[in-house]
Amino acid sequence: MLKQKSFYIGTLILGLIHLAIGLILAIQFGEEVRPTIGVFIGIGAGLSTASIVNMFMKHLEDKNPEMLEQNKINFYDERNTFIRYKAKAKVADFMQYSIIGIAYVTIMISSPLWVTLLIVGIFVMYNILVIYFTNKYQKEL
16 A cells, blocks of 8 residues: 555655755755745655655554455445545635635735736636546536
């Protein structure tokens, strides 16, 4: 179910490299490259944490093969699949309203027009994709 440990070790090393670059930039340049520092530290922290958690889960699966089989059964079970898809749909509905809320906030704080248009474009793209996939799945099923 999970990838090989070597993949997670590689992503852990990549994450630590990103963290190190972010810290070196913070020490060397400080405020001059603050957004870049944030990106490097954010990516590094995310990759490192995800890798550690996945290696721990892989270790648990190696120790308990029956847990791995039960997880596979639960993951592919029709009921659980339906629950996951329903949860994704609810989150997508929430995100749709959140995107519009963010667009209104950008208008109220007088951010550049391109920022507001980008957010509205994301909203429009979301709705176009919903229509496209609805039609596609109606034809398939």
